[in-house]
Amino acid sequence: MEFKPRRAHKKSRDGCVQCKERHQKCDETRPVCVLCATTQRQCSYLEQPLRPTGQPGGTSSVSNNPEAVWTVGVAAPPHVLEPVPSGEPRREENQVYALEHMVLLRHAESESAHFMMCDESSDALVSSICDLALTSQYLMDEFLALSALHLSVHDPSKHGKYSRMAVELQVRALSLHNPVTMELSEQNCIPRFVFSALLGLYVLHDTLSTIENDFDAFLGKFGDYLNLQQGVGVICKEFWHVISSSKGPAFFVSEEHISPDGSKLTSSGHACDAIEEMLMESILPPASLDTCRSATKWLKNAFRLFEIFSARGNRRVHAAIAFPVNVPPRYDELLRQKVPEALVILAHYGVLLHRCREFWIIGSGGKAMIRIIAAQLGQQWRRFMELPNAVVRD
Template identity: 25%
Template sequence: MESESNIPPRRRVPKLGHKKSMFGCQRCRSRRVKCNEEKPICYNCKRHGLPCNYDRDTIAKKVSPKPAVAQVFVNEPEENDPPESRSRRMLEARLMHQYVTETGLSIAADERTLGYFSRLIPKLSFHSDALLYSMYCLAALNIARVYGDGELEDGAENVANRYFSMAVREHNKEIFQVNKDTTDIVCLTSCLMRAAALIQIQTRNREPYTPPWQWLALTHTSTATFVEAYKQIGPDPNSVAFQLIRGTSHLHDNGKLPQSGDIQRLQHLLDRSKELSIDEEWDSEIQDGYERTLTYICNASRLSDAEGSSSSLFRMLLMFPMLADERYIKLVKKESPRALVVLAHYFALLSRFSDVWWVANIGADEVRAIANSLPEEWQGLLVWPLEKIKQWNPDAQEQTGSKGLSI
């Protein structure tokens, strides 16, 4: 009998099917299985009778040229992403159907952009995870508002949160590798994420009141980053991004609020009486920030008087957080009473559009919450916004709710 010392050690059988495939086909990489990289169709795809797509090339990887649109924004799943499964495929099919049949048609601010949101975005989403996840997020939010949170097994709000986080992660990657071929994708993704961020503040808890400075900051930062990237790339008259920026050029100054102008109708909001200015942070830059902000709101107010609830007014109000002055956002974060009074005037105008599902009662709810949070000496400056929400949004009730998207 052989002694144990003479028995050769057993060779460990290597695990199969788990080695990463750097340049395998897209499907094998998403399933995290070994691809034999046979072209035009690999062994796994041939065995399952599925299409085989090679979106990476070994030689191209070495020389690292600027990638094409169809290749640049499709990434491997992250560790915390929901695993590939039948339930995920069914969920995403439901969300895509919701977006194509309902959400995309209702998210555009006007007829001019309807085609972008209803037809172009679903097409471009094949080339961008960030755009695809943003669509899923908005579709889930649409389901939650129209059919109820329980319409989806995991809860529509939870599903929206998950895809919003995934969209933010991928969008940050895409911004830093944007080129002329991908500008439209980045621009449209930013549009969807701004809509999702606005919806987020619908059901947030307003007792005690905390101003939605995160929404302002996120929207402003996203826009500022894109504008800077767009400047570096240069305009392309045929691109959607160029058309969207050109279509709103009269509302901004290179992605910022225009210079201060006529603020006569809201001049009283800058009242620096002793009663209102005790211990208030103030300097020439802060004053300029307020004046620019009030100029924009005054222009919106005049447009409201002239056109009512027009698409032009809606687009202008949606642009406000994109252009908001950084100094003003900081004052909102610090809960400066004057900054909150100004914000109440903006939300009063937004309350004109409560019939839009992704705006709903945000305007009226924010105005009431601001009024309830400010001391008596500031109440006189809130007369106009409180009157307007009663006029434009009479059925809105003060609401508090669960947390929305994590932004």
């Protein structure tokens, strides 16, 4: 089997324990590194005392008030933490929300059609999220974080400023959300579901927009995204009777997304024909083969959902969410092991992402995903990659 060797891992000297254990490069952001923040892991930095801003070490202070804004340290990558241009007002740390946060809220409301890409229902969705966020600060922080991320893409001249704000707000949102101490219930499942859905969009954008030449890093980040989305699926299936009656969550998921046997969504088209042919010839162990077949079934359903939404003229870009929400947990393990069959399936998911490229969260990420996977697979897999490779050639 022709396959490129694993790249050497570049260790971070002062990275957190969690990133070192997972052999992933830590960006050393404090009080919680970005990777631990986005994957909701307990970061070892929280166990270390923080020095006030301006003291040696480049870390920032954090107020004893749990609602204080966290200021991310300068140890984060330059593209995440670019200094605020002179003349910009600096908020006080004891302010929960400042005027610049109102700018983010206004931006989300005024640019709802592009922000959420759900056509005629965008205004209603943003209004619904705002209503929920008024009662859950962690949700408001995540909503504003996504708005800041959108502004960082929408206004390149202020990319550094809004990228930094996005990270700050997301770190605080995750600290307030704290899934360890918040028991999921019918009373809080709606805001927690919307929070997880927004966080998923944030992490997907981060994963797709940073695909470079480090294949191991990409697989690690995408695996973390899958884990996060599977958590969304768990909430859906346990509290569907509550979620289905709410306006906001209905945008992110429909019954077709979570139908456990896929029977409520008839698959059609030929997007996954090559995958099915590949699996028929595969010599994978039975458990791994079953995982790939299950992943393929949900990918076919996602392609069909895209067709349905396209015919209706709304929400088509969010068909791409259906696959990661339902993909079997072991699929993530197969990706991390670089099992070729799992990678071919992921490349075909890249085709679906490419068809949703008008959504700013995705952009050119689908094509970039296909390109980096194709570069890793040997010649013997080329005949199963005709559809993804056609996307790269176009």
